[in-house]
Amino acid sequence: MPKVVKRTFSLTEEQAKFIDSMVESGGFATGSEVVRDGLRAMQEYEAAIERWLHEEVVPTLRELDADPSRARPVDEVFAELYAEIEEQQRLRERA
Template sequence: MRTTQQMSITLPLELARMVKSKVEAGGYASESEVIREGLRALQERDAVVERWLQNDVGPTIDRYRAGPTRGASLDEAFGRLTAKMTADADKAR
């Protein structure tokens, strides 16, 4: 049983040049490998977004719906976000 399927795709010239350049530089053996790697990266990104939605966004919405008056004001939320971004930037240094 085959585990692959041959496809024909059309890319904008800029992307086609990028794919060919990756192969010519020796990082990949074929154009198919470049496309597969890109699709794996897209798959991983989608998985990260899905985990974020399930683990962070969903529970936050549920908590808000359970007690909307306990929500933070826009200024308070922005202040928390700014503080977190500053702390993350300090950690990265």
């Protein structure tokens, strides 16, 4: 197990209650486990964003720099995104 470093943090009452409820539900043995699990999730999220930026965003920007004719107007892209979101909402409402 990695070296444990003690820290002191201030939490809102709502955050403290959430931690307590996670321990009381049996999912975690201590509040420290809840916090560590939350931090691990944040680290994974940040790493996923970093991977996405390096593996998808940067290459796409390089492709657009090489061939600017592939670029599309932002209002066109947003219109497609909004239409897709609306369609997904309609499908969920039918289910």
